[in-house]
Amino acid sequence: MSPGYHPVLDPTLAPPFTEAALPVLRNPQLRKNVAHAIDVIQAKRNKLVTEKTDWQELRAAASAIRAHTLENLAAYIEMFESRCTAAGGSVYWASDAAEARRIILEILRKENASEVIKIKSMTSAEIQLNPFLEASGVSVFETDLAEIILQLGEDEPSHIVVPALHVNRSQVREIFARRMGRPELTDDPRALTAAARDYLRKKFLSVPTAISGANFLIAETGGVAIVESEGNGRMCLTLPGTMITVAGIEKLLPRFQDLEVMLQVLARSATGERMNPYTSLWTGVTPGDGPQSFHVVLLDNQRSTILAKRVERQTLKCIRCAACMNSCPVYRQTGGHAYGSIYPGPIGAILTPQLMQMHHAQSLPYASSLCGECYEVCPVKINIPEVLLELRSQVVNQERRDMSRFVDPMYVGLRIADLLFSRAWLFHAAQRLGRIGARFFTRKDGWIHSLPSVGAKWTQTRDLRGLPDETFHEWWDSRRAKRSGEAG
Amino acid sequence: MRASLFITCYNDTLFPETGRAVVNLLERLGVDLEFNPKQTCCGQMHANSGFRSEAFSQAKRLVQLYRDAESVVIPSSSCVAMVRDQYPALFEELGNEALRREFAALLPRIYELSEFLVDKLKVDDVGAYFPHRVTYHASCHGLRGIHLGDRPFRLLAKVRGLELAPLPNLDRCCGFGGTFAVKNAEVSSAMLSVKLQDVFSTRAEYCTALDNSCLMHLGGAMHRQYAGMKTIHMAQILASTDSSPAEIAQ
Amino acid sequence: MTRPSIDSRTQIVERLRAANGSAALDREGLAQAYDALPRQYIRQGKLSPSAKIDLLIERLREYDADVVESTPEMLPATIGSRLAASRRKTFVVPSGAPSAWRIAGFDWKIDAGLDIKAIEDTDGVVTGASYAIADSGTIVLHHTAEEGRRVLTLLPDWHLCILRTSQVVETLPEYFASLKEPPQLVTWISGPSATADIEMTRIKGVHGPRLLNVILVCE
Numbered sequence: 001m002s003p004g005y006h007p008v009l010d011p012t013l014a015p016p017f018t019e020a021a022l023p024v025l026r027n028p029q030l031r032k033n034v035a036h037a038i039d040v041i042q043a044k045r046n047k048l049v050t051e052k053t054d055w056q057e058l059r060a061a062a063s064a065i066r067a068h069t070l071e072n073l074a075a076y077i078e079m080f081e082s083r084c085t086a087a088g089g090s091v092y093w094a095s096d097a098a099e100a101r102r103i104i105l106e107i108l109r110k111e112n113a114s115e116v117i118k119i120k121s122m123t124s125a126e127i128q129l130n131p132f133l134e135a136s137g138v139s140v141f142e143t144d145l146a147e148i149i150l151q152l153g154e155d156e157p158s159h160i161v162v163p164a165l166h167v168n169r170s171q172v173r174e175i176f177a178r179r180m181g182r183p184e185l186t187d188d189p190r191a192l193t194a195a196a197r198d199y200l201r202k203k204f205l206s207v208p209t210a211i212s213g214a215n216f217l218i219a220e221t222g223g224v225a226i227v228e229s230e231g232n233g234r235m236c237l238t239l240p241g242t243m244i245t246v247a248g249i250e251k252l253l254p255r256f257q258d259l260e261v262m263l264q265v266l267a268r269s270a271t272g273e274r275m276n277p278y279t280s281l282w283t284g285v286t287p288g289d290g291p292q293s294f295h296v297v298l299l300d301n302q303r304s305t306i307l308a309k310r311v312e313r314q315t316l317k318c319i320r321c322a323a324c325m326n327s328c329p330v331y332r333q334t335g336g337h338a339y340g341s342i343y344p345g346p347i348g349a350i351l352t353p354q355l356m357q358m359h360h361a362q363s364l365p366y367a368s369s370l371c372g373e374c375y376e377v378c379p380v381k382i383n384i385p386e387v388l389l390e391l392r393s394q395v396v397n398q399e400r401r402d403m404s405r406f407v408d409p410m411y412v413g414l415r416i417a418d419l420l421f422s423r424a425w426l427f428h429a430a431q432r433l434g435r436i437g438a439r440f441f442t443r444k445d446g447w448i449h450s451l452p453s454v455g456a457k458w459t460q461t462r463d464l465r466g467l468p469d470e471t472f473h474e475w476w477d478s479r480r481a482k483r484s485g486e487a488g
Numbered sequence: 489m490r491a492s493l494f495i496t497c498y499n500d501t502l503f504p505e506t507g508r509a510v511v512n513l514l515e516r517l518g519v520d521l522e523f524n525p526k527q528t529c530c531g532q533m534h535a536n537s538g539f540r541s542e543a544f545s546q547a548k549r550l551v552q553l554y555r556d557a558e559s560v561v562i563p564s565s566s567c568v569a570m571v572r573d574q575y576p577a578l579f580e581e582l583g584n585e586a587l588r589r590e591f592a593a594l595l596p597r598i599y600e601l602s603e604f605l606v607d608k609l610k611v612d613d614v615g616a617y618f619p620h621r622v623t624y625h626a627s628c629h630g631l632r633g634i635h636l637g638d639r640p641f642r643l644l645a646k647v648r649g650l651e652l653a654p655l656p657n658l659d660r661c662c663g664f665g666g667t668f669a670v671k672n673a674e675v676s677s678a679m680l681s682v683k684l685q686d687v688f689s690t691r692a693e694y695c696t697a698l699d700n701s702c703l704m705h706l707g708g709a710m711h712r713q714y715a716g717m718k719t720i721h722m723a724q725i726l727a728s729t730d731s732s733p734a735e736i737a738q
Numbered sequence: 739m740t741r742p743s744i745d746s747r748t749q750i751v752e753r754l755r756a757a758n759g760s761a762a763l764d765r766e767g768l769a770q771a772y773d774a775l776p777r778q779y780i781r782q783g784k785l786s787p788s789a790k791i792d793l794l795i796e797r798l799r800e801y802d803a804d805v806v807e808s809t810p811e812m813l814p815a816t817i818g819s820r821l822a823a824s825r826r827k828t829f830v831v832p833s834g835a836p837s838a839w840r841i842a843g844f845d846w847k848i849d850a851g852l853d854i855k856a857i858e859d860t861d862g863v864v865t866g867a868s869y870a871i872a873d874s875g876t877i878v879l880h881h882t883a884e885e886g887r888r889v890l891t892l893l894p895d896w897h898l899c900i901l902r903t904s905q906v907v908e909t910l911p912e913y914f915a916s917l918k919e920p921p922q923l924v925t926w927i928s929g930p931s932a933t934a935d936i937e938m939t940r941i942k943g944v945h946g947p948r949l950l951n952v953i954l955v956c957e
Contacts, residue, residue, distance in 0.1 A: 021675050033937070040938040057779040064775045071761055072768055074754035087922070093747040145944065146935040162935060169937050189936040197944055204945070205854060221920045231892070231931035231945030238888045239854065249750065254772055256920035260911040261779065263926075274797075275874035275910075275928035278946065280888075283922045288851070289887040290923075300746075304753035313757075329661045333678040367672060369665025369679070370536060371628040389574070392538030410667070414534060418542035421497065421528040422549070431501050446737075447711055457673035461680070462708030465502060465737060472500045472507035476523050 009156045010128075011356050014340020016363035021338040030166050034158075034335040037165035041326050044272025045377075052268065061261045063381035066317035069219075069252050070307060076219040076252045077298065083222030087284025089294045097127035100299050104129065104211070104244055105136055107295050111242050113138060113209040119226065119233045120144035121213025122160055122320060123246050123299060125342040126355070129211070140211075141203050143232035145196050152179040158336030158344065161270045161322040166335050200232065210236035210291070214247035215319070216262060217296075220255045223283040224296065227266060229276050237280060243291035248299050250307075250316040256281075262319060265379035269321035302355045311390040315350050317380040322347075324374035324384060330367060339364060346374035350387040358394055365391035409454045428473070435467045442466035489609065490520045491599075492557035494550070496564045497529035503700045505735045509727035510563050510601065516727075517609055521561075524553050530562075532570040535578070536666045544582040547575050551591050559597050561604045563723050565698050566666075568600040569633035600630070601723060602639040602698055612642040618728045619649030623692040625683075625706065626658050627699040640698060640722060647725060653690035660686075664705040680709055688715065696722045781915065783873070783908025790872045790908045791954065797875025801929030802942065803950040813900070813955055814838055817864070820898055820951050826861035832890060834883020839864055839900070849890055857889060862896030863947070868921075869913050870906045876928040877901070877952070878913065880921045888925060897947040902955045 014020060024030055049055050069076055081091045094100035108116065116133065118124065118140060130140045142151045146164035150157055153175040157163030164172075173187035180199050185191055212233070216225040224245055226233045237243055253262065259281075267276045285294050306312050325331040325345025336344030341352040341361060349364040365388045374384045396411075405411045420430045441448045448464040450456070458464060470478075491514065495507045514521050531546030550571075554560050562568050572595070579588045605611055624644060630636045644652050663669070663679025670676075687695050687706065695710075697703050700721050707719030720736060728734035763771055785793060798805045808816035818841040821829065828845040830852070840846045847860060866884040867877050877899055879885045891897055907913050931944045942948070 018672050018674070021672070025674055025678050037938050040934070054779040057776075061775065061777050061779055068771060068775055071758060072763060072771070074751055074758050075763070075768055077754065078751065093750050095746040095749060099746060144935075145933045149935065162938070164935055165938070167936075169939075172936055189939040189941050192936055193933060193941045193944055200945070205858065218920070221922075223920070223922075229931060229944075230933050234888065234892050234925070235945050238892055249754070256917075257914045260914045261777075264779075264910060271934070273928075275871075275876050275926065277927070277929050277931050279924075279926040281921075281924040286881075286923055289881060289889075298750070300750045300753070304750060304757055307754065308757035329663070329679050329682075330672075330675055333675055333682070365538075366668065367675075369628070369661050369663055369668045369676070371661035371665070372632040373628075373659070373661065376632055386577075389536065389538070392536070393540045394538070396538035396540075410537070410671070414537055414539055414542070417529075418534060418539065418545070421531075421546050424526045424528055427497070427528045434501070449712075454670055457670040458708070460673060461677040461712065462705060463711040464708055465704070467501065468504050470504060472495050472504035473523070473525060475504055475508060476511070477525070 009337070009340060009342050011341045011352050011361040014361070017338055017340070017367040018363060020340055021334045024334050024338050029168065030335055031333065033166050033168055035332055037159070037162055038326050038332055041162070041272050045268055045323065045326070048268045048272055048274060052264070058261055058265050059379055059381055062265050062379050063317065065253065065258050065261060066319070066380045067314070069254055070250065070313060070316055073249065073252065073307060076254055077249055079219040080217050080222055080252060081298075083220065084284055084296060085222070087222050089222065089284040089296055092295065092297045094297055094299050094301070096301050097299075100127045100246060100297050100301070101129055101132045103297050104246065105133065105138070107244055108133070108138055108209065111209060111293065113242065115139045115141065115207045116209045116211050117141045117143050117203055117207045117236050117240065118147070118210065119212040119228070119236045120147050120163070121211070121246060122342060123213045123248055124211060125157065126301065127246070127299065129246070141207065143200055143203070143236060145193065145230060148196055148199070149175060152176070156337065157342060159322060159325060160320055160343065166337070200235075204232075204235040204239055208240050209242045209244070210240040211244045211246065212236060214245050214251050215266070216253050216259065217247055217251045218256050218281075219252050221283055223256065223281050225259065225279060225281045227263070227276055227279045229271065229278070231278055234278055234280055237282065238290050241291055242293040242295075244295045244297065246297040246299060248301070249303050266319055266321050269323035269377070269379045302357060305357070306354050312350075312354060312387055314382045315347075315354060315387055317382050318347055318351070319380060321379060323377040323379060327373040327377045329371060329373065330369065339367065346384045347382070350384055350391060353391055358391070358398065362395045362398070365395060413454065428471075431471050435469070438467045489518065490522065491559040491561050491604065492522045492524060492554060494527055494530070494554070494560050494562045494567070495523070496562065496567050499563060499700055502704070503721065505737060506563055506700055506721040506723050508735065509721070509723040510561070512732070513614060513723060513727040514561070517611065517614060519609070522557075526553055530567045530570050532567055532574075533666060535570065535574050540578065541582065543574070544578045547578050548583070548587060551587065551594055554594055554597070555590060557597060559599055559604065559608060560594070561599050561601060563601045563698070563721065564700065565600050565627055565630035565634055565636065566701055568598060569629040571595070571598050572634060600634060600636065600698065602636055602643055603634075605643060605726075606639045613646035614643065614726050616647040616726045616728055617649050617730045618647050618725045618734060620694055621651040621653055621692045622694045622696055622725065623653045623655045623687060623690040625655060625662065625687070625695055625697040625702060627697055627702045628661050630698050631659060636698070643722070643726060650725070653692045655690055656686045662702050662706055664702050666701070669705055676705075680705060684709060688717065692717060694718055694720050696720050696725055698722050779911070780909060781911040783912060785872070785908050787903075790906060791903055793908070794870055794872035794875060794906055795954070797872065798952055801875055801950070803929070803952055805952045805954065807954045807956055809956055813953070814841060816953050817841055817898070817900070818843075820953065824862060824896055824949075824951070826896055828860045829862045829864055830857055830860045830890060830894065831864050832884060832886025835864065835866065849886055854889065854893070857893045860894050862898065863890050863894040864898045864900070865891060867899050867901050867905065869916075870901050871910055871913055872906055872908045874910065874928055876910075876926050879925045879927065881923045881925070888923065891925070892946055895947055896949045896951070898951040898953065900953045900955065902957055904957050
């Protein structure tokens with residue numbers, strides 16, 4: 001089956017990050033698969049970024065374009081709606097996930113659709129569309145290779161660009177052999193890919209309704225752009241008669257020309273290529289070419305709330321390239337499932353809790369050592385560490401109002417530390433007391449091997465030097481006393 | 489040249505030998521060093537844990553303590569990063585106009601140790617002697633936070649007898665991350681184990697850095713594993729001479 | 739068309755306006771702010787025309803595309819040799835393709851509203867293109883009469899694309915700068931389809947033509 005466990009990517013149900021990471025850390029195959037995948041993408045990305053001598057200028061432009069779009073989102077989104085409608089598209093607005101699902105189902109019912117083919121869409125996963133449609137009698141067929149692997153394997157995505165990176169070839173072979181009825185399949189990736197191609201061809205040519213996400217919505221033209229590698233996107237957006245695109249309201253770009261920046265940074269960041277194989281852009285409905293019934297569902301789902309917040313707004317600049325998680329040393333060890341959200345890694349750590357209005361996923365802002373690598377690589381310059389710190393302070397402010405804080409050793413410890421730091425004499429007294437207390441735990445070699453409570457978290461894998469007999473300031477004081485004694 | 493030393497709360501308590509080395513080194517270089525006895529902490533631990541108002545009160549204290557200092561030397565890049573990266577937002581949100589002015593006046597006078605040596609004293613040869621094979625670990629705050637660049641390498645290159653073994657994957661985080669080391673101890677340890685593979689591959693006797701925070705984490709595991717390598721803050725290497733070799737903790 | 743979400747539209751736009759607040763600009767202000775955005779990246783390429791063509795050919799060959807150069811006089815012969823080398827029989831062309839492309843000795847379908855099955859049953863497709871971008875090896879289709887509707891360059895397994903050297907630009911920004919207005923339909927093709935979803939092993943040719951042939955007509 002899938003790599004050995006069934007993760008939950010619903011932030012309202014997922015265990016906290018610290019707990020969710022444990023089984024992953026103990027899974028050598030998973031850790032190897034994740035590290036391997038990341039190393040491959042990173043090597044390609046780094047080579048092309050070095051080659052692109054105007055990389056920093058592109059980042060500056062990409063960041064500015066996205067920031068400007070967000071600052072004027074109301075104007076740009078209305079522009080998009082008007083142009084898209086004029087070109088023959090139908091535009092809908094969904095305040096939340098439930099409404100988006102209802103709107104999509106209503107469209108499907110009107111078209112008498114009992115089956116849909118899908119292009120991979122994080123947004124559709126965010127609104128949990130597939131289980132809802134299945135429960136409503138609509139069969140959903142994912143068409144991205146990774147999504148088929150996950151759908152047939154009853155597994156969940158662990159990365160936003162390479163969702164099945166935690167699955168290796170023999171695991172894929174086993175899934176395809178069983179679910180496609182192809183027991184003779186080898187585990188050669190070429191053979192597996194060919195099997196997927198055959199399996200999907202029939203679907204592409206027969207299912208009349210498709211659902212997609214969008215990489216970019218172009219305000220000035222009403223156009224929608226999809227960036228892909230496999231060609232299943234082109235199949236889904238060309239062959240069926242009906243197309244439904246669900247897109248977050250933040251996906252806007254002001255003008256068609258802005259793609260000259262975004263496509264350059266996206267391809268290099270996401271897959272380490274100068275340009276991905278296929279990028280498609282369409283505007284409303286084109287007679288004689290592609291779907292004649294086109295619908296765009298614009299999804300809010302907390303984005304307008306995030307937009308209103310000074311520090312957090314930059315979260316919405318994200319173009320879903322996954323460079324942050326590819327560079328993250330935490331993600332490298334845990335993979336995506338530990339984040340308990342379809343948005344994992346650094347971007348997930350800031351986006352998920354905000355989508356949950358800080359009622360869930362409060363452990364995610366702490367799932368970071370604040371190393372800053374994500375900010376370094378982000379093509380739109382989202383200062384992820386800055387947002388992480390802001391969200392941490394919101395989590396603490398929640399804690400300040402909760403009675404349980406008095407029994408949380410970290411909370412209590414930090415409040416006491418603040419008191420101790422407020423006066424040098426208090427700090428010094430605490431140091432002296434600490435020195436005495438530490439003696440109990442300090443072994444003959446001068447090191448501490450085991451501590452209780454929160455300290456045990458340190459000593460489970462590391463020793464700690466025992467407190468020295470003299471603090472620096474005590475040394476300084478006695479040296480000064482000696483010198484003035486000598487002088488006098 | 490006068491300078492005021494901000495030793496940092498954890499160096500004061502856990503790594504006084506680093507402080508002694510800074511004093512010996514700077515005095516040897518002719519710096520008239522002072523030490524404000526009222527100092528405690530820069531507020532980083534509280535800021536990074538989400539306790540912003542507490543962090544602000546510590547930040548305010550620090551800024552007021554060093555109002556009259558000519559320069560402030562801090563042997564910890566994470567604390568310098570705290571002052572440069574986070575103090576502006578804290579003073580903006582929680583401070584007043586007067587405090588913001590005081591902070592703005594102090595900011596250019598704050599130096600991490602290697603910055604003070606290279607930029608202010610304009611030396612890279614500090615007359616050090618440390619005949620050992622050493623690898624240098626670039627802390628994230630030093631590398632990406634305050635952009636120390638090649639300063640540490642320039643200083644180490646001039647240490648007589650020192651054989652520098654470059655660390656592979658230099659830009660990868662060691663996993664300390666402050667309270668992260670305890671709040672997410674298992675992931676921190678996984679990152680540590682990956683980092684140690686690179687550190688051990690250098691076959692160095694000592695792993696050095698400009699932050700005792702990372703070194704506490706790396707060194708703690710080395711000690712647990714009887715690894716045959718030790719950690720040492722770069723101040724102690726730079727202070728080391730043949731007549732006065734480095735103070736190395738057990 | 740009934741839109742049960744009209745309420746939501748009002749609510750969402752209100753929230754967005756409130757979030758944008760006093761920073762929101764009027765039409766003219768918006769255009770000015772847009773024009774002031776920093777664009778210090780490379781806009782114009784620096785290569786000579788022949789170096790630019792060489793770069794395009796190099797990038798296309800990196801994608802395993804088969805690239806040959808030709809001239810307007812030699813073009814029919816070049817097309818003939820490409821078709822023969824393919825060992826394929828049945829080809830489809832867009833309705834706006836020059837009749838000179840339909841070389842004798844092969845079965846030709848003209849897409850004037852063919853049904854999908856007919857396109858699926860061909861061995862290959864021959865089209866023009868609107869632009870090519872050298873530094874990424876990208877072929878740009880605007881789906882004109884000479885390029886055909888999108889399904890035409892999607893279903894057949896073999897695609898012969900006829901490009902003129904005057905259609906080649908070096909950089910992506912040059913392509914955008916040369917447009918008088920944004921096209922309604924675009925497909926940017928940079929190599930055959932690919933996936934790296936299985937252990938990051940790059941497999942070429944998933945959906946869409948697995949074989950790409952390009953004739954560069956030097957003018």
